[in-house]
Amino acid sequence: MAKTWKRLIIGLCLAAGVSTVGGCTFFTHRIFGHRQPYVTATRLQRGLIIVLPGIEGRSSLNQAICDGLNDGGVNQAIELYDWTSSLGMLANLRASSRNHGQARDLALRIVRYQTAYRDRPVLLVGQSGGAAIAAWTAEALPRGAKVDGIIMIAPSLSPDYDLALALSNSRRGIVTFHSSKDWLLLGVGTTIVGTMDGEHTQSAGRVGFVEPEDGGHTKAYRKLFQVAWQKQMSDKGFTGSHLSSGAREFVSTFLAPLVKRETWSEEAVDRIVKEEVEEPTPVAPAPSAPSRSKSAKRPADKTPGKAPGENGSLQPPVIDMTP
Numbered sequence: 001m002a003k004t005w006k007r008l009i010i011g012l013c014l015a016a017g018v019s020t021v022g023g024c025t026f027f028t029h030r031i032f033g034h035r036q037p038y039v040t041a042t043r044l045q046r047g048l049i050i051v052l053p054g055i056e057g058r059s060s061l062n063q064a065i066c067d068g069l070n071d072g073g074v075n076q077a078i079e080l081y082d083w084t085s086s087l088g089m090l091a092n093l094r095a096s097s098r099n100h101g102q103a104r105d106l107a108l109r110i111v112r113y114q115t116a117y118r119d120r121p122v123l124l125v126g127q128s129g130g131a132a133i134a135a136w137t138a139e140a141l142p143r144g145a146k147v148d149g150i151i152m153i154a155p156s157l158s159p160d161y162d163l164a165l166a167l168s169n170s171r172r173g174i175v176t177f178h179s180s181k182d183w184l185l186l187g188v189g190t191t192i193v194g195t196m197d198g199e200h201t202q203s204a205g206r207v208g209f210v211e212p213e214d215g216g217h218t219k220a221y222r223k224l225f226q227v228a229w230q231k232q233m234s235d236k237g238f239t240g241s242h243l244s245s246g247a248r249e250f251v252s253t254f255l256a257p258l259v260k261r262e263t264w265s266e267e268a269v270d271r272i273v274k275e276e277v278e279e280p281t282p283v284a285p286a287p288s289a290p291s292r293s294k295s296a297k298r299p300a301d302k303t304p305g306k307a308p309g310e311n312g313s314l315q316p317p318v319i320d321m322t323p
Contacts, residue, residue: 036079048117049122083106131155155176176227186242
């Protein structure tokens with residue numbers, strides 16, 4: 001019902017002559033309590049990080065991921081994209097056709113963003129069921145389009161799920177975090193009710209992914225970096241359990257540095273996990289406004305935290321970022 005009203009309000013906004021769909025986006029977020037505090041015009045000019053929640057949908061658990069990225073100095077737009085329906089968690093888990101449709105829609109939105117903001121980084125951060133949506137979104141990108149990277153936290157996909165196409169459509173590759181302590185939801189749970197890809201088995205979020213035996217995807221799988229839960233992560237809030245996998249301090253310590261690096265490698269990921277990472281390679285400064293020209297540059301804003309306009313003072317984004 002809320003989505004129906006949201007579409008109606010957007011239509012009324014456009015009919016009333018609101019200059020940008022972004023204005024309607026901000027308006028509906030305020031009405032329905034779905035504000036995106038880290039999606040502003042200034043941040044969109046730097047890049048876009050899309051956070052995909054698990055089958056529970058938008059909640060404080062996945063809002064903590066957005067907050068943690070911001071705490072860790074990520075100054076690009078951080079959007080919490082709720083791909084779920086109102087039918088409940090089990091329906092969200094098993095609605096394969098709808099879920100793939102949501103991934104295709106998100107892929108098209110990413111292409112629209114990349115058209116308006118050329119050469120800006122786009123990364124997907126998926127937790128649990130959201131990790132599957134991240135993979136399917138990368139798979140659904142049209143020929144020639146890529147995201148910069150994918151981070152999976154406790155992915156609810158089967159261990160032998162073929163990641164080759166998603167890896168090929170991600171410039172940096174995929175980093176996954178799994179935990180053997182996640183035995184209840186991603187061990188017993190997915191064995192009984194199934195993973196997002198419909199397999200009744202322990203999830204890759206518990207045991208990791210397995211490279212296909214035929215070896216045909218060896219090159220693609222060189223960009224898969226798997227991180228097993230380690231005791232020091234407990235100090236940052238991730239105790240190894242499923243519900244703690246998006247802990248805010250864990251995200252700021254281990255995920256934010258990944259987002260801020262321009263390239264990933266086994267060595268770089270290992271240094272981050274050991275908290276030995278040096279100053280990350282900065283993302284190139286973005287032009288002051290969306291433009292096809294690469295000549296206009298502006299100094300990078302390295303100040304983490306709130307960007308101007310997060311309380312509505314700045315003009316909203318000029319592109320359609322609504323679901």
